[in-house]
Amino acid sequence: MIEIDNVYKSFGALEVIKGVSLTVNKGEVVSIIGGSGSGKSTLLMCINGLESINSGSIRVDGTEVHAPGTNINKLRQKIGIVFQQWNAFPHLTVLENVMLAPRKVLGLSKQDAEAMAVKQLTHVGLADKLKVFPGKLSGGQQQRMAIARALAMSPDYMLFDEATSALDPQLVGEVLDTMRLLAEDGMTMVLVTHEIRFARDVSDRVAFFRNGLVHEIGTPEQVIGNPQQPETIDFLKSIN
Amino acid sequence: MFDTSFTWNDFLYLLDGAWVTLQLTFWAILLGSCVGLLCGLLRALLPRATLPLSWVLDVFRSVPLLIQFVLFNSFKSIAGIDISAFAVGCIVLGIYAAAYFTEIVRSGVLSVPFNLRRASRSLGLSYLQDLRYIVLPMATRVAFPGWLNLVLSVMKDSALVMWIGIVELLRASQTIVTRIQEPLLVLCIAGLIYYVMSLVVARLGARLERRWQEND
Numbered sequence A: 001m002i003e004i005d006n007v008y009k010s011f012g013a014l015e016v017i018k019g020v021s022l023t024v025n026k027g028e029v030v031s032i033i034g035g036s037g038s039g040k041s042t043l044l045m046c047i048n049g050l051e052s053i054n055s056g057s058i059r060v061d062g063t064e065v066h067a068p069g070t071n072i073n074k075l076r077q078k079i080g081i082v083f084q085q086w087n088a089f090p091h092l093t094v095l096e097n098v099m100l101a102p103r104k105v106l107g108l109s110k111q112d113a114e115a116m117a118v119k120q121l122t123h124v125g126l127a128d129k130l131k132v133f134p135g136k137l138s139g140g141q142q143q144r145m146a147i148a149r150a151l152a153m154s155p156d157y158m159l160f161d162e163a164t165s166a167l168d169p170q171l172v173g174e175v176l177d178t179m180r181l182l183a184e185d186g187m188t189m190v191l192v193t194h195e196i197r198f199a200r201d202v203s204d205r206v207a208f209f210r211n212g213l214v215h216e217i218g219t220p221e222q223v224i225g226n227p228q229q230p231e232t233i234d235f236l237k238s239i240n
Numbered sequence B: 001m002f003d004t005s006f007t008w009n010d011f012l013y014l015l016d017g018a019w020v021t022l023q024l025t026f027w028a029i030l031l032g033s034c035v036g037l038l039c040g041l042l043r044a045l046l047p048r049a050t051l052p053l054s055w056v057l058d059v060f061r062s063v064p065l066l067i068q069f070v071l072f073n074s075f076k077s078i079a080g081i082d083i084s085a086f087a088v089g090c091i092v093l094g095i096y097a098a099a100y101f102t103e104i105v106r107s108g109v110l111s112v113p114f115n116l117r118r119a120s121r122s123l124g125l126s127y128l129q130d131l132r133y134i135v136l137p138m139a140t141r142v143a144f145p146g147w148l149n150l151v152l153s154v155m156k157d158s159a160l161v162m163w164i165g166i167v168e169l170l171r172a173s174q175t176i177v178t179r180i181q182e183p184l185l186v187l188c189i190a191g192l193i194y195y196v197m198s199l200v201v202a203r204l205g206a207r208l209e210r211r212w213q214e215n216d
């Protein structure tokens, strides 16, 4: 369970998150939608401690993410994150990209790490690209590799930050399909997305972000199908 | 038809000089690479705290090498440090190389996109693991051509050690010129030896670079 409790976050004088509370239960898929600069990416980064917070608290399975004593590297093992830019390590092959963390962080043997990596890469449809360097892959393939890389750590949670926004339109589908499979497998997911239709399909709940706050939250039918707040209505109109 | 007093022994004498040049270059680059790597990493990772370090290194980069040799050599005598002129040559050249290499390493490390480092940390890699498996390998590819240039320029700049009494390739050729009065021939041969030594280094480096580039 991810428990976000009254979190504030500023970059210098710029207050980006202004008191967000949100709980994501085990097995739940929560989508975050909202305009540019509303703090969606920042909140995701806060969840796995890539960004600090100013006040409030974030607990993952009861562990306080930003407490000084928390072993953040250990905590991150169970929180996978996929970014908008796919962030492949260019000097490593696809297989090595995926094997690195299982080997160095989980301490798996080479064989076990490789078996895990092959399994995940097969799952995302990249079984024939193991020895290829990421520079030779399409954006969609690199993004699927990034998903496999995160899944190879057997995380309990997956965070997606606009995983399809940097992709050519014809490559979006393959990545969304991968994410959909994951959701159907029961993965707990938080996804920041502009794909409203997708969010509506896979989410248990949708949160509309505005000015660093959860402006409206509820089931997809409520927030996307029948939004109550004028700002939510405007936002949904604007991206259609 | 081609009359010269340049003998086989003279040639061997030049090769002896070239051997000294190679040794100087090797030790200077070894010293320079270790110190430069350390300083470059510190400069890239702790830019504020290591600002004074950059001022010191700037001194070594801006004062002409010849002055550094002579000053250090005199300092050595005054302070009564008992080391050979060869060691002085290695140290001065090494620090000079370190000063340049620091900047090469620094820009290599800074060339690694911040987002990639975030991605690796998000997988649970520690700060040091991120350095070891992501930052350093990527920075190496960026810094390598600069390092190779540095090796070649140190090899040539090492000729300045003749001013503190070391007989390396250039000094050896001058000795021969003074004796047989055929500067063109002797300098051509010496130049050729420099060329061959550089070529070997450059070729080895190019091969490595090509292997990396195939991956991109």
Ligand SMILES: Nc1ncnc2c1ncn2[C@@H]1O[C@H](COP(=O)(O)OP(=O)(O)OP(=O)(O)O)[C@@H](O)[C@H]1O
Pocket (backbone or CB within 6 Å): A011, A014, A016, A034, A035, A036, A037, A038, A039, A040, A041, A042, A043
């Ligand atoms: N590292 C940073 N330093 C300073 N300001 C930042 C930093 N990261 C984000 N910001 C600012 O914080 C605000 C929120 O950014 P964030 O990336 O969280 O928005 P977002 O909701 O993800 O927007 P988008 O839909 O464009 O991705 C923006 O105004 C952004 O400029």
Ligand SMILES: [Mg+2]
Pocket (backbone or CB within 6 Å): A040, A041, A042, A161, A162
């Ligand atoms: Mg964002």
